Amino acid sequence: MARTRRLALLATAATAATTLTGLPAAPAAADGPYGQGLRHCAGTTTVTCHYDVAPGTYDVTLTLGGDTAATTTATAETRRTVLAATATAAGERTTRTFTVDVRTPEGEPTGPDGTPGLDLVVTGADGAAPALAAVRVTPAPRARQLLLIGDSTVCDQPGDPYSGWGQQLPRFLGRGTAVANHADSGESTVSYLADPALFDRVRARIRPGDPVLVQLAHNDKQTDAATYRANLTALVEGVRAEGGRPVLVTPVVRRWFNRDGTLDNGTALLVNGLGVDHPAEIRALAARLGTPLVDLTALTKARVEELGPEASKALYLTDEKRDNTHTSVRGATEYARLVAEELEAQGLLGHRTAS
Secondary structure, eight states: OOHHHHHHHHHHHHHHHHHHTTTOOOOSSSSSOOOOTTEEEEOOSSSEEEEEOOEEEEEEEEEOOSSSOOOEEEEEEETEEEEEEEETTTTOOOEEEEEEESSSSSSSSOOOOOOOOEEEEESSSSOOOEEEEHHHHHHTOEEEEEEEEEEETOOSSSSTOOOOOHHHHGGOTTEEEEEEEEOOOTHHHHHHHIIIIIIIIHHHHHOOOOEEEEEEOOOTTTTTTTHHHHHHHHHHHHHTTTTEEEEEEOOOOOOOBBSSBBTTTTTTBBOOTTOHHHHHHHHHHHHHHHEEOOOOOHHHHHHHHHHHHHHHHGGGHHHHSSSEEEEOHHHHHHHHHHHHOOOHHHSSSOOOOOO
């Protein structure tokens, strides 16, 4: 969770920025569509596309298919998965559209800026080329925003093998909803409120009716119960003051097992050193404030215990980093699906999630 881990990942971000510098830019038009075809893309096995657009929300339509069968996946900006693996048969053509939030910084709010404009990376399966026939980019200023407040288990992680669940959420939403992920590594309720680059910036982005998901607990290790409740209340009231709809989210569990195969009631279930039970505090506060709740602690606990001590390693970075807190791409994807399903079930998205 330490903020210092970012320094080791800056080189990865810098390399990616250098790779994209030489690509032809799309015109910075105020309206569209533009970016038809592939003239703003380069590469074969990995196709990188760059569009010199202003910050905002954009609909991106990929035309997929070719002479041979292929499976295609796409990420946008800082490794946000916007298109899950999509298979096309030989000679088949299909389109997929998703909505992207473009901003600076493009990933973590306190991280490197990244490249200006919109970046896409399109890949195939098992080292094969993707079946990308065309890209169309259209401004979507009226798209719904889904804003995220959180820590490193939520944020757009800049480098492998890390991935936050917020980074994988766009793949389940499709067209019409842009995920604006303002989660940031190492943040607690205390630091998120104190840093102008964090909550102040989120408040400035909120439009009436925008859902704002809040998951902060992992780094509140020394926050007492009264302060924790007050901080969460300040976040909820701040979102409401801007016309947004706050949604409290209990934290993902840590992979820390008892001998009987159940998760530890302290470390795994986010009870801090002062005895503050974060998920319980969040549940109680949601009820008291009349705020929608996504009980991600309960959902992830059920999934990790279902898999058990050995199989659940694949959801975290246990083998890669001896890390039972941060999720792998698989874990982040499974947890993002749980969030998307809960949002849909509670009517917070306004449309069906993508498959």
